[in-house]
Amino acid sequence: MVYYKTADEIELIRASCLLVCQSLAHAGSLIRPGATTWELDQAAEQFIRDHGAVPGFKGYRGFPATLCISINEQVVHGIPSKDRVIQDGDLVSIDCGVLWNGFYGDAAYTFPVGNVSEKAMELCRVTEKSLYLGIEQAVAGNRLGDISFAIQEFVEKKHKYGIVRDLVGHGVGRQLHEKPEVPNYGKRGRGLKLQEGLVLAIEPMVNMGLKEVKTLKDGWTVISKDKLPSAHYEHTVGVRKGQADILSDHRVIEEAILQNQELQPLRLTTAIA
Protein backbone atom coordinates (compact mmCIF):
# COMPACT_ATOMS: atom_id res chain seq x y z
CA MET A 1 0.00 0.00 0.00
CA VAL A 2 1.18 3.50 -0.87
CA TYR A 3 0.78 6.05 1.96
CA TYR A 4 0.23 9.69 1.07
CA LYS A 5 1.41 12.07 3.78
CA THR A 6 -0.30 15.16 5.17
CA ALA A 7 1.56 18.48 5.27
CA ASP A 8 2.20 17.97 9.00
CA GLU A 9 3.61 14.49 8.44
CA ILE A 10 5.88 15.83 5.73
CA GLU A 11 7.30 18.38 8.19
CA LEU A 12 8.10 15.54 10.60
CA ILE A 13 9.86 13.65 7.81
CA ARG A 14 11.77 16.84 6.93
CA ALA A 15 12.97 17.10 10.54
CA SER A 16 14.11 13.46 10.49
CA CYS A 17 15.88 13.99 7.15
CA LEU A 18 17.65 17.09 8.46
CA LEU A 19 18.88 15.13 11.46
CA VAL A 20 20.12 12.43 9.06
CA CYS A 21 22.07 15.02 7.09
CA GLN A 22 23.49 16.59 10.25
CA SER A 23 24.57 13.08 11.31
CA LEU A 24 26.21 12.53 7.92
CA ALA A 25 27.94 15.91 8.27
CA HIS A 26 29.15 14.95 11.74
CA ALA A 27 30.48 11.61 10.49
CA GLY A 28 32.01 13.39 7.49
CA SER A 29 33.81 15.86 9.76
CA LEU A 30 35.64 12.90 11.32
CA ILE A 31 36.80 11.30 8.07
CA ARG A 32 40.59 11.26 7.65
CA PRO A 33 43.08 8.67 6.48
CA GLY A 34 43.65 6.44 9.51
CA ALA A 35 40.12 6.74 10.93
CA THR A 36 38.13 3.52 11.21
CA THR A 37 34.59 3.22 9.94
CA TRP A 38 33.66 2.07 13.47
CA GLU A 39 34.65 5.49 14.87
CA LEU A 40 32.33 7.24 12.42
CA ASP A 41 29.51 4.89 13.30
CA GLN A 42 29.91 5.44 17.05
CA ALA A 43 29.95 9.21 16.60
CA ALA A 44 26.83 9.17 14.42
CA GLU A 45 24.92 6.97 16.84
CA GLN A 46 25.78 9.23 19.77
CA PHE A 47 24.80 12.30 17.75
CA ILE A 48 21.41 10.82 16.82
CA ARG A 49 20.65 9.68 20.37
CA ASP A 50 21.72 13.06 21.78
CA HIS A 51 18.93 14.55 19.66
CA GLY A 52 16.39 12.17 21.13
CA ALA A 53 16.09 10.13 17.96
CA VAL A 54 16.83 6.48 17.18
CA PRO A 55 19.19 5.15 14.50
CA GLY A 56 16.95 3.90 11.71
CA PHE A 57 19.17 1.13 10.41
CA LYS A 58 20.43 -0.44 13.64
CA GLY A 59 18.53 -3.69 14.11
CA TYR A 60 16.70 -3.29 10.80
CA ARG A 61 16.51 -6.87 9.51
CA GLY A 62 19.44 -7.48 11.86
CA PHE A 63 21.78 -4.79 10.49
CA PRO A 64 24.28 -4.22 13.32
CA ALA A 65 25.13 -0.51 13.00
CA THR A 66 23.86 3.05 12.69
CA LEU A 67 25.60 3.84 9.40
CA CYS A 68 26.14 1.82 6.26
CA ILE A 69 29.71 2.71 5.24
CA SER A 70 30.73 1.39 1.84
CA ILE A 71 34.22 2.10 0.49
CA ASN A 72 35.36 2.05 -3.16
CA GLU A 73 34.02 -1.15 -4.82
CA GLN A 74 31.50 -1.52 -1.98
CA VAL A 75 28.19 -0.23 -3.33
CA VAL A 76 25.97 -0.14 -0.24
CA HIS A 77 25.33 -1.77 3.16
CA GLY A 78 28.97 -1.92 4.28
CA ILE A 79 29.21 -2.74 8.00
CA PRO A 80 31.35 -0.35 10.06
CA SER A 81 34.34 -2.09 11.60
CA LYS A 82 37.34 -1.39 13.84
CA ASP A 83 39.39 -3.20 11.18
CA ARG A 84 38.37 -0.98 8.29
CA VAL A 85 40.77 1.94 8.11
CA ILE A 86 40.01 4.79 5.72
CA GLN A 87 42.84 5.49 3.24
CA ASP A 88 43.84 8.46 1.14
CA GLY A 89 42.07 8.19 -2.23
CA ASP A 90 39.03 6.28 -0.93
CA LEU A 91 35.44 6.93 -1.94
CA VAL A 92 33.51 6.61 1.32
CA SER A 93 29.76 6.22 0.82
CA ILE A 94 27.73 6.74 3.98
CA ASP A 95 24.03 5.99 4.23
CA CYS A 96 22.09 6.98 7.35
CA GLY A 97 18.52 6.72 8.58
CA VAL A 98 16.82 7.92 11.73
CA LEU A 99 13.45 7.43 13.35
CA TRP A 100 12.21 10.56 15.10
CA ASN A 101 8.70 11.50 16.18
CA GLY A 102 7.32 8.43 14.44
CA PHE A 103 8.82 9.12 11.03
CA TYR A 104 11.97 8.01 9.24
CA GLY A 105 14.46 10.11 7.33
CA ASP A 106 16.93 8.63 4.84
CA ALA A 107 19.87 10.12 2.93
CA ALA A 108 23.29 9.11 1.64
CA TYR A 109 26.44 10.81 0.38
CA THR A 110 29.73 9.65 -1.12
CA PHE A 111 32.74 11.46 0.39
CA PRO A 112 35.92 11.56 -1.72
CA VAL A 113 38.95 11.35 0.63
CA GLY A 114 42.18 13.14 -0.23
CA ASN A 115 43.84 12.39 -3.55
CA VAL A 116 40.94 10.79 -5.38
CA SER A 117 41.51 10.09 -9.06
CA GLU A 118 39.81 12.42 -11.53
CA LYS A 119 37.93 9.37 -12.88
CA ALA A 120 36.49 8.66 -9.45
CA MET A 121 35.56 12.33 -8.93
CA GLU A 122 33.72 12.22 -12.26
CA LEU A 123 31.84 9.11 -11.10
CA CYS A 124 30.71 11.03 -8.01
CA ARG A 125 29.64 14.09 -9.96
CA VAL A 126 27.69 12.07 -12.51
CA THR A 127 25.97 10.06 -9.77
CA GLU A 128 25.05 13.19 -7.85
CA LYS A 129 23.76 14.93 -10.96
CA SER A 130 21.68 11.87 -11.89
CA LEU A 131 20.02 12.14 -8.47
CA TYR A 132 18.99 15.73 -9.18
CA LEU A 133 17.76 14.81 -12.67
CA GLY A 134 15.59 12.15 -11.06
CA ILE A 135 14.32 14.63 -8.48
CA GLU A 136 13.32 17.06 -11.28
CA GLN A 137 10.86 14.40 -12.44
CA ALA A 138 9.32 13.86 -9.00
CA VAL A 139 6.37 16.16 -9.60
CA ALA A 140 2.64 15.54 -9.42
CA GLY A 141 1.23 14.26 -12.70
CA ASN A 142 4.44 12.52 -13.80
CA ARG A 143 4.93 8.76 -13.56
CA LEU A 144 7.41 6.88 -11.41
CA GLY A 145 9.12 5.70 -14.60
CA ASP A 146 9.96 9.30 -15.47
CA ILE A 147 12.27 9.44 -12.45
CA SER A 148 13.84 6.08 -13.29
CA PHE A 149 14.30 6.94 -16.95
CA ALA A 150 15.95 10.31 -16.25
CA ILE A 151 18.56 8.67 -14.00
CA GLN A 152 19.28 5.73 -16.29
CA GLU A 153 19.48 7.85 -19.43
CA PHE A 154 22.07 10.18 -17.91
CA VAL A 155 24.17 7.51 -16.23
CA GLU A 156 24.16 4.81 -18.89
CA LYS A 157 23.47 6.50 -22.20
CA LYS A 158 25.42 9.67 -21.62
CA HIS A 159 28.21 8.53 -19.30
CA LYS A 160 28.49 4.76 -19.92
CA TYR A 161 28.53 3.83 -16.26
CA GLY A 162 26.58 0.91 -14.78
CA ILE A 163 23.39 1.70 -12.87
CA VAL A 164 22.72 -0.90 -10.20
CA ARG A 165 19.46 -2.84 -10.72
CA ASP A 166 19.39 -5.02 -7.63
CA LEU A 167 18.80 -2.16 -5.17
CA VAL A 168 16.25 0.61 -5.56
CA GLY A 169 14.81 3.71 -3.91
CA HIS A 170 11.57 3.55 -1.95
CA GLY A 171 8.77 5.33 -0.17
CA VAL A 172 9.62 6.79 3.26
CA GLY A 173 7.30 7.45 6.20
CA ARG A 174 6.35 5.55 9.32
CA GLN A 175 8.36 2.71 7.78
CA LEU A 176 11.92 3.03 6.49
CA HIS A 177 11.01 1.23 3.29
CA GLU A 178 7.49 1.78 2.00
CA LYS A 179 5.88 1.28 -1.36
CA PRO A 180 6.52 2.18 -4.10
CA GLU A 181 9.93 0.94 -5.16
CA VAL A 182 11.87 3.59 -7.08
CA PRO A 183 14.18 1.85 -9.56
CA ASN A 184 17.06 3.79 -11.09
CA TYR A 185 16.25 2.35 -14.52
CA GLY A 186 13.00 2.22 -16.43
CA LYS A 187 10.72 3.61 -19.08
CA ARG A 188 9.31 7.08 -19.33
CA GLY A 189 5.54 7.36 -18.82
CA ARG A 190 5.24 4.04 -16.98
CA GLY A 191 4.39 3.11 -13.43
CA LEU A 192 2.56 4.80 -10.58
CA LYS A 193 1.18 8.26 -11.23
CA LEU A 194 2.86 10.67 -8.81
CA GLN A 195 0.60 12.63 -6.47
CA GLU A 196 1.16 15.24 -3.79
CA GLY A 197 1.87 13.65 -0.43
CA LEU A 198 4.03 10.89 -1.84
CA VAL A 199 7.44 10.85 -0.13
CA LEU A 200 10.23 9.04 -1.95
CA ALA A 201 13.86 8.21 -1.28
CA ILE A 202 15.62 8.54 -4.63
CA GLU A 203 19.06 6.94 -4.53
CA PRO A 204 21.07 6.12 -7.63
CA MET A 205 23.90 3.64 -7.04
CA VAL A 206 26.35 3.97 -9.92
CA ASN A 207 29.25 1.67 -10.77
CA MET A 208 32.23 2.94 -12.74
CA GLY A 209 32.22 -0.33 -14.66
CA LEU A 210 29.55 -2.99 -15.03
CA LYS A 211 26.15 -2.75 -13.34
CA GLU A 212 26.36 -6.22 -11.77
CA VAL A 213 26.81 -6.55 -8.02
CA LYS A 214 27.23 -9.33 -5.50
CA THR A 215 26.78 -9.65 -1.74
CA LEU A 216 29.75 -10.62 0.44
CA LYS A 217 29.67 -13.50 2.92
CA ASP A 218 28.79 -11.13 5.78
CA GLY A 219 25.30 -11.16 4.25
CA TRP A 220 25.19 -7.36 3.88
CA THR A 221 28.02 -5.72 1.98
CA VAL A 222 27.14 -5.29 -1.69
CA ILE A 223 30.13 -4.83 -4.03
CA SER A 224 30.52 -4.30 -7.75
CA LYS A 225 31.30 -7.62 -9.41
CA ASP A 226 34.20 -6.15 -11.37
CA LYS A 227 35.48 -4.46 -8.16
CA LEU A 228 35.54 -1.02 -9.79
CA PRO A 229 34.43 1.89 -7.57
CA SER A 230 30.81 2.81 -6.96
CA ALA A 231 29.06 5.98 -5.76
CA HIS A 232 25.73 6.58 -4.00
CA TYR A 233 23.80 9.80 -3.37
CA GLU A 234 20.33 9.81 -1.82
CA HIS A 235 17.70 12.40 -1.02
CA THR A 236 14.24 11.97 0.48
CA VAL A 237 11.80 14.15 -1.47
CA GLY A 238 8.14 15.09 -1.29
CA VAL A 239 6.18 15.06 -4.54
CA ARG A 240 4.50 18.40 -5.23
CA LYS A 241 3.00 20.22 -8.15
CA GLY A 242 5.57 22.02 -10.24
CA GLN A 243 8.70 21.13 -8.25
CA ALA A 244 9.72 18.40 -5.84
CA ASP A 245 10.30 19.37 -2.20
CA ILE A 246 13.75 18.07 -1.20
CA LEU A 247 13.33 17.12 2.47
CA SER A 248 16.93 16.10 3.14
CA ASP A 249 19.64 18.77 2.91
CA HIS A 250 23.01 17.89 1.39
CA ARG A 251 24.21 21.49 1.91
CA VAL A 252 24.76 20.66 5.58
CA ILE A 253 27.07 17.85 4.47
CA GLU A 254 28.83 19.98 1.86
CA GLU A 255 29.61 22.62 4.49
CA ALA A 256 31.24 19.93 6.66
CA ILE A 257 33.28 18.81 3.63
CA LEU A 258 34.56 22.35 3.07
CA GLN A 259 35.66 22.46 6.72
CA ASN A 260 37.53 19.13 6.51
CA GLN A 261 40.84 19.45 4.68
CA GLU A 262 40.98 15.67 4.22
CA LEU A 263 37.96 15.69 1.89
CA GLN A 264 37.50 16.70 -1.74
CA PRO A 265 34.44 18.83 -2.45
CA LEU A 266 32.61 17.83 -5.64
CA ARG A 267 31.74 21.34 -6.54
CA LEU A 268 34.97 23.33 -6.72
CA THR A 269 35.55 21.83 -10.14
CA THR A 270 33.72 22.56 -13.36
CA ALA A 271 30.10 21.55 -13.41
CA ILE A 272 29.42 18.54 -15.58
CA ALA A 273 27.21 18.63 -18.64
Ligand code: MG
Ligand atom coordinates in the same frame (compact mmCIF):
# COMPACT_ATOMS: atom_id res chain seq x y z
MG1 MG B 1 19.59 5.44 2.61
Ligand code: MG
Ligand atom coordinates in the same frame (compact mmCIF):
# COMPACT_ATOMS: atom_id res chain seq x y z
MG1 MG C 1 17.04 4.60 1.08
